[in-house]
Amino acid sequence: MTTGRIVGASVPRKEGRDKLTGKAQYVDDMQLPGMLYGATVRSRIPRGKIKKITFGPGIAWDEFTVVSAKDIPGKNCIALIVDDQSCLADGIVNHQEEPILLLAHADRHALPKAVDSIAIEYDPLPAIFTIEESESQSQIIWGTDNTFKTYLVEKGDVDGIWERADHIVEGEYTTGAQEQLYIENNGMIAAFDPQHGVTVWGSLQCPFYIHKALMSLCNLPADKVRVVQMETGGAFGGKEEYPSIIAGHAALLAIKSGCPVKIIYDRMEDMAATTKRHPSRTRHRTAVTKDGKILGGEIEFTIDGGAYTTLSPVVVSRGAIHAGGPYYRPNVRIRARAMATNAPPHGAFRGFGAPQSLFAVERHMNRIAQTVGLTPVEIRQRNFLKPGQTTTTEQAIRENIDLEKLLDRALQLSDYHSMKKRFAGENATGPAKKGIGIAAFLHGAGFTGSGERNLGSVVEVEACADGSVRVLVSSTEFGQGTKTVLCQIVAETLRIGYEDVTIAQADTDDVPNSGPTVASRTVMVVGKLVQSAALGIKQTLTAAGVIRPAYSAQEFRAACRAYVAAHGALRSSARFEAPSDVFWDDEKYRGEAYAAFAWAVYIAAVTVDMTTYSVSVDDFLALQEVGKVLHPVLARGQIAGGVAQAIGYTLYEKVVWQNGRMQNSQMTNYIMPTSVDLPPMRVFFEEMGNIHGAFGAKGIGELPMDGPAPAILNAVEDALQVSFDSIPLLPEDIYEKLASEAVVETEFR
Amino acid sequence: MKAANSSRSKSEISFIVNGDRKTMRVHPMERLLDVLRQELGLTGAKEGCGEGECGSCSVLLDGILVNSCLIPVLQAKDSVILTIEGLAGIAELNCLQEAFLECGGAQCGICTPGMILAASYLLQHKPQATMEDIREGLSGNLCRCTGYSQIFEAVAEASRRKATA
Ligand code: FES
Ligand code: FES
Numbered sequence: 007m008t009t010g011r012i013v014g015a016s017v018p019r020k021e022g023r024d025k026l027t028g029k030a031q032y033v034d035d036m037q038l039p040g041m042l043y044g045a046t047v048r049s050r051i052p053r054g055k056i057k058k059i060t061f062g063p064g065i066a067w068d069e070f071t072v073v074s075a076k077d078i079p080g081k082n083c084i085a086l087i088v089d090d091q092s093c094l095a096d097g098i099v100n101h102q103e104e105p106i107l108l109l110a111h112a113d114r115h116a117l118p119k120a121v122d123s124i125a126i127e128y129d130p131l132p133a134i135f136t137i138e139e140s141e142s143q144s145q146i147i148w149g150t151d152n153t154f155k156t157y158l159v160e161k162g163d164v165d166g167i168w169e170r171a172d173h174i175v176e177g178e179y180t181t182g183a184q185e186q187l188y189i190e191n192n193g194m195i196a197a198f199d200p201q202h203g204v205t206v207w208g209s210l211q212c213p214f215y216i217h218k219a220l221m222s223l224c225n226l227p228a229d230k231v232r233v234v235q236m237e238t239g240g241a242f243g244g245k246e247e248y249p250s251i252i253a254g255h256a257a258l259l260a261i262k263s264g265c266p267v268k269i270i271y272d273r274m275e276d277m278a279a280t281t282k283r284h285p286s287r288t289r290h291r292t293a294v295t296k297d298g299k300i301l302g303g304e305i306e307f308t309i310d311g312g313a314y315t316t317l318s319p320v321v322v323s324r325g326a327i328h329a330g331g332p333y334y335r336p337n338v339r340i341r342a343r344a345m346a347t348n349a350p351p352h353g354a355f356r357g358f359g360a361p362q363s364l365f366a367v368e369r370h371m372n373r374i375a376q377t378v379g380l381t382p383v384e385i386r387q388r389n390f391l392k393p394g395q396t397t398t399t400e401q402a403i404r405e406n407i408d409l410e411k412l413l414d415r416a417l418q419l420s421d422y423h424s425m426k427k428r429f430a431g432e433n434a435t436g437p438a439k440k441g442i443g444i445a446a447f448l449h450g451a452g453f454t455g456s457g458e459r460n461l462g463s464v465v466e467v468e469a470c471a472d473g474s475v476r477v478l479v480s481s482t483e484f485g486q487g488t489k490t491v492l493c494q495i496v497a498e499t500l501r502i503g504y505e506d507v508t509i510a511q512a513d514t515d516d517v518p519n520s521g522p523t524v525a526s527r528t529v530m531v532v533g534k535l536v537q538s539a540a541l542g543i544k545q546t547l548t549a550a551g552v553i554r555p556a557y558s559a560q561e562f563r564a565a566c567r568a569y570v571a572a573h574g575a576l577r578s579s580a581r582f583e584a585p586s587d588v589f590w591d592d593e594k595y596r597g598e599a600y601a602a603f604a605w606a607v608y609i610a611a612v613t614v615d616m617t618t619y620s621v622s623v624d625d626f627l628a629l630q631e632v633g634k635v636l637h638p639v640l641a642r643g644q645i646a647g648g649v650a651q652a653i654g655y656t657l658y659e660k661v662v663w664q665n666g667r668m669q670n671s672q673m674t675n676y677i678m679p680t681s682v683d684l685p686p687m688r689v690f691f692e693e694m695g696n697i698h699g700a701f702g703a704k705g706i707g708e709l710p711m712d713g714p715a716p717a718i719l720n721a722v723e724d725a726l727q728v729s730f731d732s733i734p735l736l737p738e739d740i741y742e743k744l745a746s747e748a749v750v751e752t753e754f755r
Numbered sequence: 756m757k758a759a760n761s762s763r764s765k766s767e768i769s770f771i772v773n774g775d776r777k778t779m780r781v782h783p784m785e786r787l788l789d790v791l792r793q794e795l796g797l798t799g800a801k802e803g804c805g806e807g808e809c810g811s812c813s814v815l816l817d818g819i820l821v822n823s824c825l826i827p828v829l830q831a832k833d834s835v836i837l838t839i840e841g842l843a844g845i846a847e848l849n850c851l852q853e854a855f856l857e858c859g860g861a862q863c864g865i866c867t868p869g870m871i872l873a874a875s876y877l878l879q880h881k882p883q884a885t886m887e888d889i890r891e892g893l894s895g896n897l898c899r900c901t902g903y904s905q906i907f908e909a910v911a912e913a914s915r916r917k918a919t920a
Contacts, residue, residue: 018856025864026852026871028799028839035798187899189803189811190865239801239865240899273804485863485900639859643905647862650902673808673897681893681903 013498013701016639020489020509021237033193033209033236034270041195042071043114044259044269045121047107048279049099052133052348052666053147056097056106062123070120071263073108078258080225084250085218090148091314091351093223093254099128100147101313101350102667103279105251110259110267133348135666137287137310140345147313148346154311155319155344157326159398159595162337167301171293175374179290179366180732181715183310183661184283184654185668186355187678188484190239192249192280193270196256203230204257209238210249212522213480217514219250224257235512238484242651243354245484246524247316248280277671281353282661284309284321284344288329288366293337298378298388302337305329307363311344312351318344321352323454325359327599328712330398331367332409332448333389338398348666354524356648357711360449361655368445368716369731372723382720383422386413386446399599405694407605412631412692413446416607419690420627425611426724433725439614440624441725445717446607450600451705452527455590458601462582463521465532467496467539469576470508473563475500475543477509477536478577479520481528485647486707487640488528494636495533495700499540502559518579526705529636530602533700535580542578602704606630608649608713611685612721619737619744621657621722623685630709631692634702638691641706645689648710653685654678656715660734770834772797773841783829788812790828791838799839799868803897810896813869814838820876822895839868842875850920851875851913860909862900870896874910884914 024030061067075082075096082096083089095106109120132145139145140152148154168174194208203226210216213233220231233253238245252269259267271279292303307329311318326342375385390409396402417423422442429440452458466478477496483489493507500507510516520532543566547553552565569576590597611625628645635641658677662669670676693702715733722740723729728747730739769778772795779794791797791814803809805824812824815837843852851874854860861867870893877884877892884892889910890903898906 016857016859019859019861021864022856022861023852025861025867026855027843028797028868030864031798032801032865034802035792188863188865189809189897189899190801190863191803238863240863242899273806487862639857639905643859643862643901646902646904647900648902651899672806673804674806678897678899679902680897681890681907684903687902687904 011498012494012504013636014634016637017490017494017504019487020493021483030237032190032239033195033207036195036207036236038195038197038266041266041268042110042112042259042263043117044108044110044256044267045117046105046255047109047121047124049095049102049104049106050126051099051128051130052102053100054128054130056095056099056126057129058127059107060125062125065120065123069111071110071259073258073262077262078223079261081222083222084254085222086215086247086250086316087319088315091316093251101348102665103350105255108255108259110263133666135347135349135663137308137345140347147348152346153343154315154346155322157323157342157595159326159338159340161335161398161400162302164302164304164337164339167293167337171301172296173294173377175292175294175370175377177290177370177373177731179288179369181286181362181365182734183285183352184355184659185277185661185676186242186244188240188242188244191271191273191276192245192252193268194249194252194256195266195268196253196260197266198257198260203232204260205232205234206253206256207234207236208249208253209245210235211241211245211482211484211524213482213512213514214519215247215522216250216253220253220257223254224261233514235482238482241484242356243358243524244281246354246522248353273673274671277676278668279350281316281351283355284311284318284352284359284362286325286362288363290366290370292370292374294374294378296378298374298380298385300333300335300389302335305338305340307340307342309344309359309362310347310349310352312347312349314351316351317354318352320454321354321359325363327399327450327454328360328448329363329367331364331371332391332446332605334391334395335398340398349663356651357708358525360708361652361711361715364447364712365715365733368447369719372720373729382444383413383417386444397599400596401598407631407694409446409605412605412629413607415692416609416627416629419629419688420609420625422609429725437616439616439725440612441721441723442609442611443717443720443722443724444607444609445713445720447712448603448605449526449705449709449712451530451602451604452600453525454599455597456592458531458582459584461521463532463535464518464579464581465520465535465539466518466577466579467536467543469543469566469570471567471570473567475502475507475540475566477507478517479532479536480512480514480517481520481532482512482523486644487637488523490640491529491636492533492536495537496540498701499537500544500562502562506559506563526707526709529703530699530705531582533703535582537700539578539580542580543576546576546578602633602699604630604632604704604706604709606709606713608717610714610717610721612718612725614722614725614740619740621718621735623653623718626685627688628710629690629692631694632706632709633699633704634693635691636701636703641691642689644706645710646687648707649687649714650679650684652711652714653718656718656733657735660736768828768832770831770836772836773838781828784827786824787826787828787831788823791823797838797840801865801868803865808897810873811866811869813872813896815872815876820873839872842872850916851878851909854909854913854916858909858912859905860901866896866898870898870906878910878914878917882914882917884910886911
């Protein structure tokens, strides 16, 4: 592993100055001449047939552009995986907040009243809201059995292990929905003219997802659809699939009105209508020997997908593959299912199914430890995956990872053992109970299985007339540092200055499709491609004889200038090619699920206030192995930000549902952590390198979402000697459980 | 009819923003945030919630840190307003700005203008802010990206640099 001048250094964020001075242009900062404002009329019931729509009195309807399903020039669906989600409901609605009509007007203040004055009459149909209701099939709301997708992962002989087991440990674990809560709400502007087609500018993660959705919705060829990413104020997965709907809505209004149309959601609409993290339920049944070795077992992982398929098949797949955690299981059977309910579709959110199933397995490891009579440390040490062993999908661990060493270092850094001892002493007498908990976990980087091969991402690097070098990718920046890190990789590869490299705005007219910006794939997969495209530039310049082998940055600039002056342009592209030694069977769900895993051990120390039953996290240690750290400040920022979001997921953020609609869709009643709610975060990296990524980097962005929930609940268990298996864990949940256990105790006496 | 209605209720309002006097005809109950963004093109203040929770619309009104989404423009009449666009010219911002850039205080950047204004307000009143002061002082500004720790580092660093400058 090499440490270069630029890779491994914390260079200034490319778009940092613009962000710090207020110059950065987000979609709501942009105005177009003659622009109208758009609004969405949505269902107010969870399921039913639309009987009648009445446009109320007292509104100058002739001033409005009104769009319904029948105005759609192409196919009324949001093209993604399965074409089951309409862009605008046509006769039937399957969830609250489902879009039915669109309005546009030049005065945005005229819109709310108009939206409210539209009365929609329905024939309601019975709706279902939980995984259990969906499984029982009392109502079939999707397909023939309410099931979007099932997977079965099988390894070894599970049926043969039960009689060899000294202990059989069972547990059920559940997680709630979570709102991404990017601070910039969703928004899009669309413009249309017959010659150029549709252009949209917006807050988004995946320009080519929107491109594909608009082509089919508007019935336009590829060259008549253009998608431009504006500066994006946070996304976390929440701007992966939903922006295709908003782009579609803005485009339909622009086509019908002939004017550019801006749609900006307010916070309430954004929270109630757009996607959230999938609620989940995981059941474990594990066969263990008396010395704590896992023989194997069954895992059942089920998520609530909401009313339409969207990305649920992929989310449940990632959750299933991570369900075994970082442990060796010689025999395992994992059944995973994504079920339909009448909730607004749940969607992508940092971690993508893995936080849910890893929460379960890391709570379950503590339960196994208790049953066997081992400590949480020992049970993990005895079962960690080792190089040469295989994961649940029979992917051999080829990296030289040493999880015991990683755990040891985390224990030392957090002073685990002495804290644990001290807390046990203090808890006997003190008014507050303190505890410390561990979570060990892994996160696969890049698309699952054959995903990257099917995507076949393309990137380009070009030499510019002024001698600088420009990166062209559809990978987007929304805070993680995409622009910065990709420029670092090119600068390092070409041995030129970081300031000599720029990156194009993600505009589908200019950039090739380097795939969606998801799955912690940007640095590892796209970074590697960018590196080889950059090398192509150097090769061309060398072959043309305009640089010598040991060139300086200045000479490189001069060579680019000379080449472009003589030939007009110099572009080099690279396309993803799957390594030949990677095997994946989509049918059996077996093989190399991910090109690389990141590994981590997180340790949380908590205090439970026995008067208010609130839990505070006093200290948080995050130790991870993510391959080479290309930018230490950005990497630390990803971890700290992810941990904060996960602490919210665990202790604060509860989506309150009523009749399938989010009731607390405001920042005043959906509580995310503020600056006074979070512990000091101590972030450490172990660097081991990875053959796949650029300069040995792996994915990093999603990993920190996985570990905090189980680490914190394990700490609460340590503090109270009572187990909690559900998140979010709010004070009332703790109170209730303690009160009911107290009752049980008295009854037994 | 609509247009006639709204022009009738408009009144002339004047204030100084970033050192320049601005006079305009607006509805007195229009939110200061909208007037800044739509009428004056000062889009550095952002709307994250519209209800006083997130602080992304923060500006300094007569030297006080306020959420401009909660202020009817009438209330800003004859005031002196500073937005992120105006702060850029002042020396101490450069110090904060540099520290944010170096320490990773801005990720997606949407909370950043508000956060910088809140931090600069804090340092103006508590030049030697402790970590507790910083945590308290920024608690009205939500950030979903950073987990705040690098923001704290940036503010502490700026305070240190100002002390030794
Ligand atoms: S927009 Fe003003 S506080 Fe959130
Ligand atoms: S940097 Fe994204 S919200 Fe603060």
